[in-house]
Structure formats: structure tokens, C-alpha cells
Amino acid sequence: MRPTRPLLAVDGLRKLYPVGKQRIWRRGAAPSFLHAVDGVSFTVGQSETIGLVGESGCGKSTIVRLIARLLDVTEGSIRFDGEEIGKVPARHFGVAPQRAQIQMVFQDATDSLNPRFTAFRAIADPLLRLQRLSGSALRARVEEAARLTGLPQELLSRFPHQLSGGQKARVGIARAIAVEPRLLILDEPTSALDVSVQVVILRLLQDLKRQLDLSYLFVSHDLNVVRLLCDRILVMYLGHIVESGPAGRVFAAPAHPYTQALLSAVPKPGTAGGRSSRIGLPGEPRSPIDPAPQICPLYGRCGRATEKCTTAMPALRAIAPGQFVACHYPNTAPAAKPQPLAAIA
Amino acid sequence: MIGDGNAVPLLAVENLGVEFRTRSGTVRAVDGIGFELRRGETMALVGESGSGKSVTAYAIMGILDAAARITSGTIMFGGLELLCAGERAITEIRGRELAIIFQNPRTALNPIRTVGGQIADILLRHGNVTAAQAPGRAIEMLAKVRIPDPERRARSYPFELSGGMCQRVMIAMALACAPQLLIADEPTTGLDITTQAVIMDLIAELAASQRMATLLITHDLGLAAEYCDRIAVMHAGHIVETAPTVALFATPRHPYTAKLIAATPGGAPSLEALAAIPGALPDLRRGDLPLCRYSERCERAAPACVERPLPRQVVEEGRRVACHFPL
Amino acid sequence: MTAALRHARYVLGENPVTAFAFALFFVFALCAALGPALAPYDPLASNAGESLAGPSAAHWFGTDQLGRDILSRIVVATRLDLGIATTAVVLAFAIGALSGLAAGYYGGWIDRIVGRAVDTIMAFPLFVLAMGIVAALGNSVANIVIATAIINLPIYARLARAEANVRRGAGFVEAARLCGNSEARIVLGQLLPNILPLMMVQVSLTLGYAILNAAGLSFIGLGVRPPTAEWGIMVAEGASFIVSGEWWVAFFPGIVLMTAVFCFNLMGDGLRDIVDPQRRT
Numbered sequence: 001m002r003p004t005r006p007l008l009a010v011d012g013l014r015k016l017y018p019v020g021k022q023r024i025w026r027r028g029a030a031p032s033f034l035h036a037v038d039g040v041s042f043t044v045g046q047s048e049t050i051g052l053v054g055e056s057g058c059g060k061s062t063i064v065r066l067i068a069r070l071l072d073v074t075e076g077s078i079r080f081d082g083e084e085i086g087k088v089p090a091r092h093f094g095v096a097p098q099r100a101q102i103q104m105v106f107q108d109a110t111d112s113l114n115p116r117f118t119a120f121r122a123i124a125d126p127l128l129r130l131q132r133l134s135g136s137a138l139r140a141r142v143e144e145a146a147r148l149t150g151l152p153q154e155l156l157s158r159f160p161h162q163l164s165g166g167q168k169a170r171v172g173i174a175r176a177i178a179v180e181p182r183l184l185i186l187d188e189p190t191s192a193l194d195v196s197v198q199v200v201i202l203r204l205l206q207d208l209k210r211q212l213d214l215s216y217l218f219v220s221h222d223l224n225v226v227r228l229l230c231d232r233i234l235v236m237y238l239g240h241i242v243e244s245g246p247a248g249r250v251f252a253a254p255a256h257p258y259t260q261a262l263l264s265a266v267p268k269p270g271t272a273g274g275r276s277s278r279i280g281l282p283g284e285p286r287s288p289i290d291p292a293p294q295i296c297p298l299y300g301r302c303g304r305a306t307e308k309c310t311t312a313m314p315a316l317r318a319i320a321p322g323q324f325v326a327c328h329y330p331n332t333a334p335a336a337k338p339q340p341l342a343a344i345a
Numbered sequence: 346m347i348g349d350g351n352a353v354p355l356l357a358v359e360n361l362g363v364e365f366r367t368r369s370g371t372v373r374a375v376d377g378i379g380f381e382l383r384r385g386e387t388m389a390l391v392g393e394s395g396s397g398k399s400v401t402a403y404a405i406m407g408i409l410d411a412a413a414r415i416t417s418g419t420i421m422f423g424g425l426e427l428l429c430a431g432e433r434a435i436t437e438i439r440g441r442e443l444a445i446i447f448q449n450p451r452t453a454l455n456p457i458r459t460v461g462g463q464i465a466d467i468l469l470r471h472g473n474v475t476a477a478q479a480p481g482r483a484i485e486m487l488a489k490v491r492i493p494d495p496e497r498r499a500r501s502y503p504f505e506l507s508g509g510m511c512q513r514v515m516i517a518m519a520l521a522c523a524p525q526l527l528i529a530d531e532p533t534t535g536l537d538i539t540t541q542a543v544i545m546d547l548i549a550e551l552a553a554s555q556r557m558a559t560l561l562i563t564h565d566l567g568l569a570a571e572y573c574d575r576i577a578v579m580h581a582g583h584i585v586e587t588a589p590t591v592a593l594f595a596t597p598r599h600p601y602t603a604k605l606i607a608a609t610p611g612g613a614p615s616l617e618a619l620a621a622i623p624g625a626l627p628d629l630r631r632g633d634l635p636l637c638r639y640s641e642r643c644e645r646a647a648p649a650c651v652e653r654p655l656p657r658q659v660v661e662e663g664r665r666v667a668c669h670f671p672l
Numbered sequence: 673m674t675a676a677l678r679h680a681r682y683v684l685g686e687n688p689v690t691a692f693a694f695a696l697f698f699v700f701a702l703c704a705a706l707g708p709a710l711a712p713y714d715p716l717a718s719n720a721g722e723s724l725a726g727p728s729a730a731h732w733f734g735t736d737q738l739g740r741d742i743l744s745r746i747v748v749a750t751r752l753d754l755g756i757a758t759t760a761v762v763l764a765f766a767i768g769a770l771s772g773l774a775a776g777y778y779g780g781w782i783d784r785i786v787g788r789a790v791d792t793i794m795a796f797p798l799f800v801l802a803m804g805i806v807a808a809l810g811n812s813v814a815n816i817v818i819a820t821a822i823i824n825l826p827i828y829a830r831l832a833r834a835e836a837n838v839r840r841g842a843g844f845v846e847a848a849r850l851c852g853n854s855e856a857r858i859v860l861g862q863l864l865p866n867i868l869p870l871m872m873v874q875v876s877l878t879l880g881y882a883i884l885n886a887a888g889l890s891f892i893g894l895g896v897r898p899p900t901a902e903w904g905i906m907v908a909e910g911a912s913f914i915v916s917g918e919w920w921v922a923f924f925p926g927i928v929l930m931t932a933v934f935c936f937n938l939m940g941d942g943l944r945d946i947v948d949p950q951r952r953t
Contacts, residue, residue, distance in 0.1 A: 055537035055538065055539060055540075056537055065846075068850060070846055070849055070850070090849075091855065094849065094852045094853065094854055095852070099850075099852050100852070103850055104846075104847075104850055106843050106846070106847065108843055111842055111843035111844065112843030112844050112846070112847045113843075113844055113847075114844040114848075114862055114865075114866070115844075115866060116865040116866050117844075117865075125847075125848065125851040125853070126850070126851035126852060129851050129852035129853055129857075130851065130852040164625070165394075172847075175847070175851070176850075194393040194394055194564065195393060195564065195566070195605065195608050195609055196393060196604075196605075196608050196621060196622035198608075198610075199608045199619045199620065199621040199622075200621050202610075202616060202619070203616065203619070203621070206616055221537065221538060222610070223538070224567075224609075224610035224611045225610050227610075228610055228613065228615060228616045228619070229616060261539060262538065262539060264542075265538045265539045265541065265542035266538060266567075266611070267542075267545075267565065267567035267568045267570065267571040267572075267611070268567060268570070268571060268611060278542060278546065280543070281539055284507075368682075
């Protein structure tokens, strides 16, 4: 382990959205808030790939937008290379010195490209705005970025609707690396792509990471992809990190009941009848609006729940070197007791 | 659940060809495909986008786009030839014997009608129920697909339900009249992985209890492997290989199948082990498409692949490969 | 670019009516540009001896009550009518599109102000409002332009607002922020090019309406004054002669006016097909 400070350090991050009608004349009633991100802390080291997994509503999209400074932070700190950037309002971050160092690749490449811009213009955008390049210097950088992402030069003059899914994905990546960022956030970059294209893009991302010495924050719902690409993974549920650790360890021996349910839901090719070992999560997720701070977010769906789970919110504790779980009853046995799929699922 | 030894398959597609007339040319979306499905069997049509799997499903249901033309082939369903049958006969069996559930359940449901009402509509159209009985039966169906509090939910509108619940409603609508064949067109794309598992388990369970055959259309090889007895792999409008699931993974015979399995992250031990599939899908509007549409991407290609018509070799019992030089 | 032209040729080929409209527009544009050079006679030259002469070889459209050649007056009037309409539409488009974009993108108080302004304009029957504006500001061509621009503002503002609203959550807007674009630059540099095609279609459609508006105001005596040649005035002057049998004085200007409006409407539909086939009516 290099004894350098982490590239990104997130501490106690919270994002709350006010919900319901804000009645100015209703005295005494406190406004309600939706807790999209509820006290998240983690670090991303130099040249590390961190995977962020979780299902819809867990807050992973919100977290990456907070880190990319597209959203304002409600509480908590974000330190990038030692500097506090969480306090800078999102609308002013465009001119901050760190803007070019944190970039993002989006899930839907089609949606993330301006339909009226050619590929060249799209890739040139950050160079024009953040590095004020022009003329031949601009052209050289754009062509370099295209070359690095394997985008043929003749495609640079095309519009998004003239490009294939894989090509659009490359344009999105080229735009993100053009300004030489240090942290690249990848929000489900391959989920809209065919399997054959996905392999190529994943390999490309791996190569780019080595060539350009990048750190990745890789958000995905596809656990198989995360397993292949990431050094460490963070499992999220309802705005909390419930488990974190080296990817191999977490996949082989998940300790949190949610992680176990998630992993058991992944279809396994080459085996038939994975159903019998399915771990189910009966019921619906708890409401993210004004959640009681002392009740574990998984309470009500968890087979191991006891009284303690409603009186003390479990905090992330180390159960093995580098592996942390937020559970009062973590269980690292590889095949946890299967919950029969209850009548209500 | 492998179907019993019925000699006559429930669904038999033979030499089906579909093309689309578009502004930029005629797209030969599906060309000469054939497969069979027996009662109670589950089969998957696996392929990437553009492989023609959804077109096949729509052709069976008779809901192809107006620009589509069926150029060849027959589809026999339970003794009825679907492509020649009159409109009346088709609408009778569609919904009753033959049902389909779609991707993106929330958009496939009528947004201005309660979910209970939509199920009741199907029952009234196809089932032998009176108008008085229909709402009650609809609530029964909702309970059958394990929607909690079905009486109250029956009065909900689709926008009030989550994606997983909407898909359950679609399953309820599809299964309301106990069809013999259920076509599931990418039913879990866009759903969370735990919801996906629950939905697929539900379909499997209901299919087993009603001895219903299932045709699963998907791009996810892992999903097909877990839920289906047999898999047909499609590429550029052709079925390149059909085999029982275990055999397909153990010994793929078509080069594309082998490459597809090697490209799927689920089974690979590391990123380096993932294999990319060289080349790209051929443009299906071309007039000069080679007879084997995979030959341009195949390392084993030979002149015969371009000139000789594709064989439909029966390699072993229950396996077919469309390749002159199978692995 | 060439793909757009090819698509344009395809649309025009499929739709002969649209092709005809484009050809007609070209004729009008030519008349507006060359105006007096094309007119066979001086439009202001009165000739009492030839007053109220019917259509003939010498005067294709006949002469009016002062003996002026109607065809010449119509050709020359093209420049004025088209000029008024075009200026008004350009003004309406510029102000309407920008304010609508801002309202749709930023929301908040900008949206409220623009919304109320648009609602206020639309609360009136638009022609009556135009009359009121010209009456208040004074009888001149400039004021007709202003009045026509004001009453056509709302449609651009609403269109721009709706489009901006839809697009402001798009991925490329977020990506633009990551690239260091300020909000203003996003609105003008990223969103505006996306709504321009639709705006162009609307411009063409509005032109027809604006011509009608300008002619209508002149018809009732507001705006352009005699002896200036203008389609609306010519119809007004000719109206009194219909009863006595000299139908051509009002008929020809009226027909040309109608054809111009028709032509712009058809062109608008054709443009819409070329620009955005999904939105075909």
C-alpha cells in the first residue's frame, strides 16, 4: 500500500430532498425529507477501481452526482486530493480548478451526447471550456483522445444518430478523458450495450486506467461486471453503505444479508436450478422519507432481525482486514440459510 | 420441466422469413428459422440486438409492424397454421391460448385504466366469465401473482405501482385464461436484479403448475441458462444453434455460441478471460449477404460458407447446428 | 449536410404539393427582391383615362379606380407585405424563443414572469390586440411590425419553453456542466441548436399568419396608408367596386394574398417533414 493520501475521501455524506407541500402557514409541522444518501463515508485511492453496487433507490446515482459536483451536498465533506470540494456550490464548480480532474461517463451514451454536435465537437467541449484550447492544439488533443479510445478518425465528423452504440460509448469516454482527469466516475457505462460490445469497452476502460493512471468509481447493477473490474466494492441500500471490502472477498463470502440476497439473485450460466439456493428478501423496501435513525434500513425484510436492530443503527465495523459490514449479525458462511420465498415477495 | 413425450410439438416454426421495407432498403430481419416447442417446455431465444428474436416472437403472435412482410415459412400452433389462419381465428387464440408479456411493463399497460380493470377486460374477452364475476376473478389473479393486498391494488393505476409490480400485473393478464404458450419478451430488462429473480421464479412456478410452455426472448445468456431447458442462439436473423442448456454450455458447437459464452461476464474468472467477438453484425439491408451471415466474422470461414446453403444438421439428439464446420 | 439535402429531395419528391409550395415561395421571394424592376408599369402612376379597365392584354390584372396597373401594384406590394411579416416574425422569434428557453430551463421567477406575460397576450383576441396596439402607438408601418410581433410572441415562447423543459434533464446537459459550461452557455450553445429546427418550421407557419395580420390591419385603415401599394389596402379599396361589377380590383390582390398565406403554410408542413419526420401532422 502506497502511503499516499487517498485521491477521494467522502465523510458523512448526506443528501436530503424536501418532499411534500411546503406550507408556509402550517406551523409546528416539520417538513419531510427524502434521505437519498444518509451518512456515507468511503475513500478512493490512487489508481484504484471502486465498485458501487445497489439497486434502484439505493442512492448510488445521487452519490456520484454529489462527487462530480453536479448536486449540492446537504451535509458531510468531500475531499479531493486533500482539498474540500463539497462546500463549493454545484453551480460554481464549473470554474473550480478541480473540475477537469473529476469527470464522468454516463450510462446512456445516446442521451449524453448533444444530437446537434458532431463527435469532434462533443469531445472538444471540455477542452474548449476548461483548457481554452483552439485551432490545431484542439484538433490534436481531440484526435489523441479518439485514438486512445479506439474511435476511428473518420467518425469524428459524424453525428450521434450516425454512430453505433459502441461508437457512441467511445465518444463519451473520449470526452471524459480528453482533459486528463484523475478520477473517472462511470455510471453504468456498459448496461445499454450488447454483450460483445461490452467486452470491448470494459477492456478499453481497463487499458485506459493503466495508461493514464486513473482512479475509477464504477457504478453498476451488473455484479458480474463489477467482479471483473473492481478492486474494492461498496454495497449500498437505502442511502447507506451496508458492506464494503475487496471484490473477491465480498463475492466469495458476503457477510451482510442484503449482499447475500443480491448475490444469490444473479443468474449463473452453466448451472441449472439455481432457484433452490435463492435467498429472498420478502416485502418492500422501507420508506426513504424521514427514516427513523435508529432502525436498520433492512429491518422488516431481514431474516436475522431482532429487537437490537430497531434500537441501534448498525455501523460499519471491520470483520476482516479491509472488509466492513454494517450489521449486528454479520455472517460470513458462504451459503447462508436460505429464506424460503415467502408468500409476499 | 421437459415436456412429456408428445409426438406433436405445441409450437412448430419452420423456415420463417420476415422482412421490413424501410426508406433505406429492405431489411431481411429473419431468414429461414425453425424450432419446436413442446407442452410444458421452456425455451430461450438468445441473441444480441438486431438478431431478430423479438421479430420472431411478434411474428408468432401476429403483431408485427405494418411495414413487415412474412416472406416464407409456417407457424403451427396446436394444429392451427397461424400465418394462413383468418383474422378471426387469430384473435380468438391470441390472449387465450397464446399470451405475451413485454419489456418495460409500465408502458405496456394502459395508463388510464386500473390494473384490476385491465385483467377483467381480458377475462371478459376470452374467458368464460360474466361481467359480474370478472372483477372477483381479476383479484384472484392478482393474488396468484403474489401482489400484496390484491383487493386494494386492483383499484390502482399503473403509475402507482413499481416496475416489478407492473410486470406481475402483466403476468396476471397473460395467464388469466391459462394459455398453453407464454412468450416473454425481455421481461426483466430494466428491473432490479432481486426483482428479476422473483419475477422469473414466479413465471417458472406458474408455468410448471399449469403445464404451460414458455418462450423466453432475452439477450442475457445467464438468465436463459438458469430458467430454460433449451436454448436457441440467434445471430443476424438466423438460428445458429439449438441445444439443451447443459449441453450448450458444456460443448457449444457453433463458433458464435462459443464466442458468446466466452463474452458473458458471468462465467469468466477474469477480465482477460473474456473474449470479444470480432467484427460486427452485417447490414441486413445488403443484397449480397453471404448464406452464412456469421461467416464474415468467423475465423473458421471457408468459401463453402458463402456459397453453400446452411445445413440444419442434427448433431445429436435434440441439437441442431447451422454450420458447415461445427466445433 | 448532404444527408439533409437528400432527405429534403426525398420529401419534395414524395410530396408534389410541398414542392409546388417551395416553388411558389421562390416566385414571391423574387418579386420581393426585384420588386419595381419586375413591374411592367409604375405602381403609383395614375392614368384617369384608363381607370377601372378590366383585365386585358395590356393590363393583365386590370386597373384600379385611379388607372394604376393592378399587377404592378401587386408585385411591388410583395416587398412591403413580406417585409413587414418577416421583420415581425423575426422579432417574435428572437424575443419569444429566448425568453421561452430561459423560462423552461431555469424555471422559478423567470418562468413565472414569462408565463404571465404570455398569458396576458393570449387573453386577448389577437387581432383585436394588434388593432389596439397600432391605435395606441400610432399609424405607421413600424407599429404594424411591433403589433404583429407581439401577438406572435406567445407561440414561440411556449414552444421554446416546452422544448427546454424536456431537454433540461437530458444527459448531454449534465455532461455539458461537467465540461465547465456555465448555465447561460448551456442554454444558448447546447439547447438552442436543438430547438432551432422546430422553430424554423414555426417561423414558416407564422409568416403566413403575419402576412394576413398586416393585410388585415391595413384593410381596416390602420398602418399602411394610400397611395402605398399593399395587398390589404388594395382589397379594401377594391371592395366598394365589387357591387358595381369591377371585380378585379379586389379579386387579384385577394387571390395573391391568399396564395401567399397558403404557400407559407404548405412550406411549413413540408419543412416539418424535412426537419423532424416524427412530428408529421
